[in-house]
Amino acid sequence: MVVLREGMCPGLDEDLVRDLRAAGIKTVEDVVSSDIEELAQRCAVSYKALFAIRRVLLAQHAAFPVSGADLYEELLSSTAILSTGNPSLDALLDSGLYTGEITELSGGPGSGKSQVCFGVSVHISHRLKQSVIFIDTTGGLAAGRLLQMLRAETSNAEEQMEALQRIHVYRAFDVFSLLDCLHGLRAGRLRQALGGGSVKAVIVDSVSAVISPLLGGKQNEGMSLMMQVAGVLKTLAKDFNVASLVTNHVTRSGGGELQPGLGASWAPVPRTRILLERAEGAADVGHSSVRSATLIKSSRRVRQEGAESHVYLYIYIYIYFI
Template sequence: MSILSTGTCNELSIDNINILKSIGIRTVVDFLSQNPEEISKKCFLSIKVIAVIRKALLAQHASLVVTGSNLYAHVSQKLMILSTGIKSIDELLSGGLLSTELTEVAGPSASGKTQICHAVTAKTSMIFGQCVLYISSGADFSCERLRDLLILNGLSEMELPKALNQVKCVQAFDVFQLLQILHNLPALMHDDSTFYKHVKLVIVDSVAAVISPIIGGKHIEGHGLMMQVARKLKEIVEENVAVLVTNRIVQFNNLSKPALGTSWLHVPHTRILLTNKNQDGTASNRLKREAMIIKSSRQVRIACLNITQLLITFTYTYKALLKGIMKE
């Protein structure tokens, strides 16, 4: 809280400051919160002097007035919506992955988490100037699979190299390697690097694979390292980048829930839960998949969407494409 002092304008002299103090006006907030006419009557200063002081104080201390339309235009110019490449998932997310948000896809083994990561990587890299950093904690990333998905999306052989050059995969087999990558990334985005300067999507597949081994037991530093990963991911999101992470599922009281505990709950802005089910609701290895939003910071209601038919079509089309390539 700023106290009235000389130097703001000629009318705000020591004598006038003492007069204002005598009627209980000691700070800038005290002066600006009262009616100028009331101040003039109480301290016997002319309304012209009060107006000059008020104008000077507003110019020095008040924030700029921004209209709602200007603020919306400024924000909308920065935000981007990245399609996942799967129509039903895009509908579930009201368009796709939003920049400045961290989206988590959780599910059991073979539920389609890595498949979604590859699909959104292919869809994003098809647009010139949109680069993808894929951080893999295992051997799940496949350049051949990405190439096939790009062909499936309509890219010609001549356009493939340009799209593939906009994707970079790095390995992080433990939490320290992941932290090093995330720590260096913001600085790389601000330099003149032709790749990192244009990164619009960062994928971590999977975040649970590097964090789960250090939580519990004798690893007392595990929780702190997990929070460091969360903080670094939030810093990357602030660079107007969309972040997608995958997580595994654990069973608790016969309920399926994403791993990493309650401390991780606040990290994702949006959480998608993938499940494999039969028609009767029992677990199955068949391609019967369901996606449900269990947390969202921008959608009013929790949405549930059955993506079985699309994923089955997507998978069989992918297999058909591979057969065609092998025949050639």
């Protein structure tokens, strides 16, 4: 279900949304399936205006057939591969993060998920000279931490500041704020905030922090909100040709094995899933900490006997004092 919101299309203003909700019309599906003439009378709005809104909503949310050849040509012309800055992780991801796709890092507390996200942001902004949207849902991102990582890359203060300016941070501490942020980026704030600059990655750390409290039991609304987040992330990745990187918590299966959280409904959303864990028996080296990374899902790599689906990552530890 897609909830009706002000500004979703021309003519759908705050007053009309309020009148539609009063008439029991709360989602796009409700509008599309309603008798427009009857609905116009109930909401005291012109039939012509409501019919136009219905057509736009259908165009935005209905699926249209496309040939496999067209999809393949589009893939070849639009996909870019972004290095994460970590050679071992790049090898596991078949060269790096792919634009137009969602990649997930799952792991428990202290597994290095956020640190990997920070490293990806710094690498894309400094080495690749591209902009990054970083949505922080836990309050764990600090500019000082990014600056420390940049100082390890370059001693040039001007380069450090330029790289920091390419990392655009948003904070969203509940699912509604996250949806507002994602919808705003999709509606044009993405290009406006950058003055026409090039964004190559959208990072959400963590998507599960704002979704998992709403799941479980009979909380159907939580499931609907989770799928709305998934839908907007997919649309952003595809329409803006960016790589989307999200983090997720972990749970244990009936057999006691670690597995990504958010359940079976979320599982098809990421095209690639990586499980991060503390590496047992591996000693830390210098200022780096060793983590185990396991490929548990990939749209490109079929698991074969002897195929590399597990690597060790050396994640540099940065201590930031506030």
